[in-house]
Every structure is written in structure tokens, then in C-alpha cells.
Amino acid sequence: MVRPLAVAFDCDGVLADNGSSWQAIHDGFGTENKQMFAKFIAQEIDDDEFMADDVAKWMEAKGRIHKDDIARCYGGISLMPGAREVVGRLQERGVMVAIISSGVDIFVGMIAAMLKVDDWVANGFDWDEDGWMNGPAPSRVLSFEKGAMVDKLRRINGFSSDRIVSVGDSGSDLSMMIEGSSFIGFNPTGTWSVDAFKEAGVPIVKSRDLREIWPILMDGEEF
Ligand SMILES: [Mg+2]
Structure with a gap:
């Protein structure tokens, strides 16, 4: 090299x-995306579809989401x-x-x-x-x-x-x-x-x- x-x-x-900065939000909000993750790795869905699905799940769990809610998911940053x-x-x-x-x-x-x-x-x-x-x-x-x-x-x-x-x-x-x-x-x-x-x-x-x-x-x- x-x-x-x-x-x-x-x-x-x-x-x-860390594992995944997307997963950290799921952990923080008590949601999960295992099924979509498998589809994503198999390239059956793209990043935009994956993100849209994540956001839909979070909004369903939490109602509206503030920037501070996301930042709080990264408390133990290392x-x-x-x-x-x-x-x-x-x-x-x-x-x-x-x-x-x-x-x-x-x-x-x-x-x-x-x-x-x-x-x-x-x-x-x-x-x-x-x-x-x-x-x-x-x-x-x-x-x-x-x-x-x-x-x-x-x-x-x-x-x-x-x-x-x-x-x-x-x-x-x-x-x-x-x-x-x-x-x-x-x-x-x-x-x-x-x-x-x-x-x-x-x-x-x-x-x-x-x-x-x-x-x-x-x-x-x-x-
Ligand atoms: Mg990586």
C-alpha cells in the first residue's frame, strides 16, 4: 500500500x-427494524426507503420528535x-x-x-x-x-x-x-x-x- x-x-x-447510529435511536425509542435491516442488507430496499420506514416507526411510537430527542439517544458516546x-x-x-x-x-x-x-x-x-x-x-x-x-x-x-x-x-x-x-x-x-x-x-x-x-x-x- x-x-x-x-x-x-x-x-x-x-x-x-458503537453498533449503529440508527439502531441507537431505535434503542432510545423502544422500536426495532430487524426485518427492514435484513431487506436493506439484501439490497431489496435503499437508504431512503430504510430511513422513511425508521422515521415512520419512531413517529408511531413517540408522536412528534424533537432534535433533542435524537441527541439524547447518543448520551454514552465513545x-x-x-x-x-x-x-x-x-x-x-x-x-x-x-x-x-x-x-x-x-x-x-x-x-x-x-x-x-x-x-x-x-x-x-x-x-x-x-x-x-x-x-x-x-x-x-x-x-x-x-x-x-x-x-x-x-x-x-x-x-x-x-x-x-x-x-x-x-x-x-x-x-x-x-x-x-x-x-x-x-x-x-x-x-x-x-x-x-x-x-x-x-x-x-x-x-x-x-x-x-x-x-x-x-x-x-x-x-
Ligand atoms: Mg460501520
């Missing part, structure tokens, strides 16, 4: 030590071990750090601020002027087409693809690996992600310490 000029991280389960150190050292070396997430922007924005990353994008909601939810906002990041955002990062900054590395924990994050770029599978979620990573032939780090990606990123250098 050539030393990168930019590293694009997934958020949930990679920089943030970073992945080593995330702060890895992001800090990459930036010290002039490497651009971005987050490309199909998670919830309120949560991803908190992580982006904690880590002071250079750029980030995520999905979210449409709010009225008093902070009440109108519904989902149109998706900015498609879970199975995250490469569109990596490519945007490449174009805006004039990087060549081979100097970009993406890091994700889910099989769908493989879509971040635009042609010529590299990918590291970190802390894979479930066997479907392990299988997808193996099939793609990408390096896999089965650890919950983000510093373990450093030797792969930096040509064998220990953190």
Missing part, C-alpha cells in the same frame, strides 16, 4: 465505538480505542482525514467535532424551524455507493486514487474503494462483512484498537 494523502473512515464501528491517536498522527503528517458515513448526521457530527477531522458527510433529517422532525432528509451517502463521496473528495482535493485509503467495518463499506484506491477492513461487523472482505482480498484487522491499522497504512511502521 502506498502511503496515503487522504484516509476516509466509516464512522459507526470504526471511529465511534470513540474507538486509538481513534484519537490515529487521526491526530495522520493530521500531523499532513494526511487529510474524512468521515464518510451513512449514519445519522447529529451523531457523526459529534464524532467529527471530537476528532477535529478535515471533512465529513452523513445522512439525517429534515427539521422545522423549531427543531421538530418533518421526516428524513434525502440521502447524501448511499450505504452501497459510498465511493461517490470518496471520489468527490478525490476530485475536490486533486488526489490521485492510489493515495487514498478507506477504512470500514461493513461489507457495504467496500463501496468506498474507488478504482485504484485501497481499503482496510477493520473490526468487521458479522460474518457477512468478514466474507465480503475476504472475497475482495483486502487486509482485515480483527481488533477493536484502531492503531492496528497503522502498519498497513504506513508500510510496516509500528504506531
